[in-house]
Amino acid sequence: MNIHYPGGPAVTPVKQITIVIDGEEVSVPEGSTILTACNAAGKDIPTLCYGDTLTPKNACRVCMVELKGSRVLVPSCSRKVQPDMVVMTDTDRVRHSRRLVLELLDSSVDLSTTPRIPEWKERYNVDSDRYGKRASESLTRDVHDPGEHHAGNGDVAATMCQPIKIDNDLYVRDYSKCILCYKCVDACGTQWQNSFAIQIAGRGFDSQISTEFAAELPESACVFCGNCVEVCPTGALSFKSEHDMRVAGTWDESQQTETTTVCTYCGVGCNLNLHVQDNQIVKVTSPHDHSVGHGNLCIKGRFGFQHVQNRKEDGGS
Amino acid sequence: MDLKFSNAEPFADERDAVDRLLGAGDGGWHGGQRDEEDHRRAHSGHAARSQRHLVMEALHAVNDRVGWISPGALNYIGRRLSVAPADVYSVATFYALFSTNVRPKRIVHVCTDIACMARGSKEICAGLEKQLGPASATNGWKHSPCLGVCERAPAAMAVEAGDPPHEHLIGPATVDEIVLALNEGPAALAAEAPPVMAVPQAGQEGLMLLKRVGQVDPESIDDYLTTNGYAGLRRAFDMSPGEVISEVKESRLMGRGGAAFPAGVKWESTAKQPATPRYLVCNADESEPGTFKDRAILEGDPFALIESMTIAGYGIGAERGYIYLRGEYPRAYRMLRNAIEKARERGFLGADILGKGWSFELEIRRGAGAYICGEETAIFNSIEGYRGEPRSKPPFPFEAGLFGKPTVVNNVETLCNVPLIMQMGGAEYARIGTEGSTGPKLFCVSGNLVLPGVYEVPFGATLGDILKLAGGVPEGRKLQAVLLGGAAGGFVRADELDIPLTFEGARANNTTLGSGVVLAFDDTVDLPGILLRIARFFRDESCGQCVPCRVGTVRQEEALLRIAHNRHDAASKGRDVGILRDVGLAMKDSSICGLGQAAWNAVESAIDRLGVLRESR
Ligand SMILES: Cc1cc2nc3c(=O)[nH]c(=O)nc-3n(C[C@H](O)[C@H](O)[C@H](O)COP(=O)(O)O)c2cc1C
Ligand code: SF4
Ligand code: SF4
Numbered sequence A: 001m002n003i004h005y006p007g008g009p010a011v012t013p014v015k016q017i018t019i020v021i022d023g024e025e026v027s028v029p030e031g032s033t034i035l036t037a038c039n040a041a042g043k044d045i046p047t048l049c050y051g052d053t054l055t056p057k058n059a060c061r062v063c064m065v066e067l068k069g070s071r072v073l074v075p076s077c078s079r080k081v082q083p084d085m086v087v088m089t090d091t092d093r094v095r096h097s098r099r100l101v102l103e104l105l106d107s108s109v110d111l112s113t114t115p116r117i118p119e120w121k122e123r124y125n126v127d128s129d130r131y132g133k134r135a136s137e138s139l140t141r142d143v144h145d146p147g148e149h150h151a152g153n154g155d156v157a158a159t160m161c162q163p164i165k166i167d168n169d170l171y172v173r174d175y176s177k178c179i180l181c182y183k184c185v186d187a188c189g190t191q192w193q194n195s196f197a198i199q200i201a202g203r204g205f206d207s208q209i210s211t212e213f214a215a216e217l218p219e220s221a222c223v224f225c226g227n228c229v230e231v232c233p234t235g236a237l238s239f240k241s242e243h244d245m246r247v248a249g250t251w252d253e254s255q256q257t258e259t260t261t262v263c264t265y266c267g268v269g270c271n272l273n274l275h276v277q278d279n280q281i282v283k284v285t286s287p288h289d290h291s292v293g294h295g296n297l298c299i300k301g302r303f304g305f306q307h308v309q310n311r312k313e314d315g316g317s
Numbered sequence B: 001m002d003l004k005f006s007n008a009e010p011f012a013d014e015r016d017a018v019d020r021l022l023g024a025g026d027g028g029w030h031g032g033q034r035d036e037e038d039h040r041r042a043h044s045g046h047a048a049r050s051q052r053h054l055v056m057e058a059l060h061a062v063n064d065r066v067g068w069i070s071p072g073a074l075n076y077i078g079r080r081l082s083v084a085p086a087d088v089y090s091v092a093t094f095y096a097l098f099s100t101n102v103r104p105k106r107i108v109h110v111c112t113d114i115a116c117m118a119r120g121s122k123e124i125c126a127g128l129e130k131q132l133g134p135a136s137a138t139n140g141w142k143h144s145p146c147l148g149v150c151e152r153a154p155a156a157m158a159v160e161a162g163d164p165p166h167e168h169l170i171g172p173a174t175v176d177e178i179v180l181a182l183n184e185g186p187a188a189l190a191a192e193a194p195p196v197m198a199v200p201q202a203g204q205e206g207l208m209l210l211k212r213v214g215q216v217d218p219e220s221i222d223d224y225l226t227t228n229g230y231a232g233l234r235r236a237f238d239m240s241p242g243e244v245i246s247e248v249k250e251s252r253l254m255g256r257g258g259a260a261f262p263a264g265v266k267w268e269s270t271a272k273q274p275a276t277p278r279y280l281v282c283n284a285d286e287s288e289p290g291t292f293k294d295r296a297i298l299e300g301d302p303f304a305l306i307e308s309m310t311i312a313g314y315g316i317g318a319e320r321g322y323i324y325l326r327g328e329y330p331r332a333y334r335m336l337r338n339a340i341e342k343a344r345e346r347g348f349l350g351a352d353i354l355g356k357g358w359s360f361e362l363e364i365r366r367g368a369g370a371y372i373c374g375e376e377t378a379i380f381n382s383i384e385g386y387r388g389e390p391r392s393k394p395p396f397p398f399e400a401g402l403f404g405k406p407t408v409v410n411n412v413e414t415l416c417n418v419p420l421i422m423q424m425g426g427a428e429y430a431r432i433g434t435e436g437s438t439g440p441k442l443f444c445v446s447g448n449l450v451l452p453g454v455y456e457v458p459f460g461a462t463l464g465d466i467l468k469l470a471g472g473v474p475e476g477r478k479l480q481a482v483l484l485g486g487a488a489g490g491f492v493r494a495d496e497l498d499i500p501l502t503f504e505g506a507r508a509n510n511t512t513l514g515s516g517v518v519l520a521f522d523d524t525v526d527l528p529g530i531l532l533r534i535a536r537f538f539r540d541e542s543c544g545q546c547v548p549c550r551v552g553t554v555r556q557e558e559a560l561l562r563i564a565h566n567r568h569d570a571a572s573k574g575r576d577v578g579i580l581r582d583v584g585l586a587m588k589d590s591s592i593c594g595l596g597q598a599a600w601n602a603v604e605s606a607i608d609r610l611g612v613l614r615e616s617r
């Protein structure tokens, strides 16, 4: 069940709640999460599945903290503060759990384009090689036989590794990089887009983000708004332009500038961030804190930029 | 909502199967003629959308009729219920009994889980491989997790899609019977063993929960009524709902589904919620390996559950209850359907029950092969027509459960204590058993024992007492270990037979009763093989939502596989046991639900308590 992200300004002033984080008192508005309180206290909690425009799914479990009185660790990204909570963010238990979550992900998913992974791996002493050699590409991840799997002899560590999906000119899906955080599904579904093109299919480790019967995107309900790309934390979903440049070895974020402008296609007034490298728009994002779109766009604003950079010499007009 | 479907159309029998469930559709998208206007989009309003909860039943209808769910059938279900095809697909691919790949109409699911492993399922599989080829849907047979027929292990379930479909639990199964079921259909098999076969104590004096099993016709409401049936409800109706709850609280009845939560407290906190409607859900998913006690009641005394739920519904102020029944219990399904129908005919269900001015309805929802749906919030998602993924708590079911409303979830056995409590009074009931564990208790006793079955004893018996009831291990064999509480439980040693099988006794001995599983392994059983099967079970049954469990259960199985294959390399074994401990702790600490949190329990207890796989061994 999805709850819509409550946009718009808060109306009534809310009560402040005080909790203790690592021995220090922190006050945040009632209804805030432990994560918000941790941020207010200057703690750097890793998150992956948390999205600032989405209802927390708390699926990745990298943000876990210790809560006094709780048998298990709790996800800081979704657990709401209650008066007098006592939270610890860096105990051995917490560090162990974060280390393991990162190891389990890193040993099964290609995290090479996920921001901050090297830093966290170092911080939590991650050793993902100890699970063995990574399994090579699987060609059957889109065939679902829930409740069954082929168990080998433990020689290789199972992975998400699979062929990249390039079935349209706008964005590519490289599910070898997917951590199954559900953000794209939520963005495409009731929380934002209401297109319902993609869902999670299969069960357990064999789950995949998928259209019905893994149909190609142009055959599916996808309207190419790119709002799933916007929220994807790993680069599993990326602009075709970005993908092509990465393959060519020319993608270089240090050479990119970001310019915020207003989409000119219609009167709604969505804001666009144009990412420009070598005087070319290479991708378009949208500011998450903007009151009109909350990071969402339609196909025109998201992908309709090529005409502004067609040059005479390329045969453009 | 504006949904887009491919051009795939249902076959006539698929359409018919869905129409029979939902009624004939109207308009282009609902089964009638399509015209230009309809093009490739379906337009439907809230009324259609609010039928989402029928997705599972619709998938069952098609799967049961043709054996699998084609793209056309999937589209048709989506169109009829206003659910996007990607959503229907995501539900269909979650459940092991549904197939989105073409397959034959006849399939035999052969149980390879721990209780059956202890009693020869490996040999059966070897025989089938020889005759039919390796296990796969195309070869007509598949490996299955526990089918809940452990007393008759090794077990199998033969299924034939059709109109009507045939489903048949076989146990003890032989290669010949399975091949016969495939060649000539399940109808060719000898009749299923009667329900009483699961209850060796049947007919004995003093039974409370099992007193009718084998003694009455489970399809006859008159038999039920002449054996004190509905006396509990009449007694409850003499009281106010609040008084009913007080009695249950006073009885100190604890949940029998695994978590041992006081039922009265759960009822009270739900009844106190201002939001309505409130719901009652009976958890009859019974998929914990080694568990089959609920089946004995459902097949042998189904009216008892109907009465119990009616009392519970009255107590908490629910007007509708759901029985979530695992998909692998065909006879229980027939018995329950019959019981609901008969109870309704006689005014025990429906409007104005017994002239009390209070109404209550019951619906059965069938699972489709997913252990996780027994988790108390996954069950809501499954009933609502979603993937059976657990929800994050809080909010708890009593605040926001089924359809977001206050809900009580109770196990079958828990509920079936309620009529007893009504008749005896809570205080009197609480005198049965021990201080911390009141009432009678069912144990699912299986494995290498002379008389496996469901046993009822007042709380307080020791493990040794229970094993003795079941005749002990066969002559000439030695007890090696006992698994308590199922795959999510823990092993104890053969020299720990004094453990009292009470909630407090299990806790004091650092183990668990779980769902009442007592699975004995004699010295012929390969325990590391049993551990591998448990690891495989959790890997297969993880819903996949959270990382510790989704990947952790995979790494756990891989480490156990490596240990099995390099038994003699002490250093690598040590490393792998280290991985097991590290992964196990993270699963326990950081998984969303009890499945992941308990996925390492059995392996941990085998290492630490039995010394299996010990680093130095
Ligand atoms: C993975 C998992 C599977 C479960 N399966 C069942 C089940 O099949 N039947 C059941 O009664 N409880 C099951 N439970 C326990 C339920 O979550 C819940 O505690 C129980 O139904 C509550 O009823 P009770 O209080 O009457 O025991 C399961 C729990 C987990 C975590
Ligand atoms: S591009 Fe838009 S419509 Fe297409 S899958 Fe992504 S969110 Fe859904
Ligand atoms: S594709 Fe991206 S957003 Fe979607 S589940 Fe995978 S990692 Fe998350």
Ligand code: SF4
Pocket: B372, B389, B390, B541, B542, B543, B544, B545, B546, B547, B549, B550, B591, B592, B593, B594, B595, B596, B597
């Ligand atoms: S612990 Fe396992 S079964 Fe439970 S929510 Fe997480 S992945 Fe799903």
Ligand code: FES
Pocket: A046, A047, A048, A049, A050, A057, A058, A059, A060, A061, A062, A063, A064, A075, A076, A077, A078
């Ligand atoms: S960020 Fe909190 S669980 Fe993923």
